[in-house]
Amino acid sequence: MKTAMKKNQKNIWIIGCGDIGRRLASLYSAQSKPPIINALVKSNESFTTCDKLGLKTIKINADESVGFFSSNTNKVDLEGAQLFYFVPPPSEGKVDTRLARFLANVSNAPSRIVLISTTGVYGDSQGEWIDETTPTNPVADRAYRRLSAEEALKKWAKKYDKEYMILRVPGIYAQDRLPLARLQKGLPVVNPTEAGFTNRIHADDLAQACLLAMNSSHKNETINITDGNPSTMTDYFNQVADFVGLPHPPQISLQKAEQTLSAGMVSYLKESRRIKNSKMLALLNIKLKYPTLRVTLKTPA
16 A cells, blocks of 8 residues: 655654644644555554544554564555554563564655653652653663663664654643542542542643644654643542542552552652653644643533
């Protein structure tokens, strides 16, 4: 499926076109001269959804794609592509083998890659404000995997003299991405005095940031993508509960949480940081549609 490109038409690829990829594709579609969007997905459900949106969709398993991009030249054309890489790393280990494999196969074809990473690479700052100059200090394996992806992309860009933009992202939310199941089950949260700070970005604002990062005159930058209004996870769950008319979740001590909650949730609870978004505002010149959680929960769906 080698798409015929018109003169001066952008060659856009979204690798891992899930919710954020589809929101991004909608932003492109709203342009006066929308480009053709090529989307790579893993599941049949994602394929159907993207296909209905009019995207040129290819279904492929990221763990079984060795040689796909380099050998199947009749199927894909990444030459000079503006490429968004949204595929999550594997669920185990400290290295993102998926991105490493992908970069090895695309060689020097894309002109710029925008990568979604995580603010988890900073580790625990004990609630202090941090920015992009703060040294990385990952604790959880998932953060190590994201940091390895960042390093692999930088190495690729240097080797081939290509451009990248790394977006470090915290918790992503939207009115259709709220933790309703957890609230309905009445699962506990940590009491406010022990709850650490968490950071957020609305899914639509993240999609907007991705588009602006691709089109930016800046290059080879690492940027925190957050609304700049952190709060505790307890406050987040309480606000969402009020919004949907559910009781506030019960509160327990951090010690009790370590004994009863999942290891994944505990790892989040034990990291506290407040992240500045000054660089995002300055370099991307972004106007957030949802600058705070309260704005989102007051906005009609």
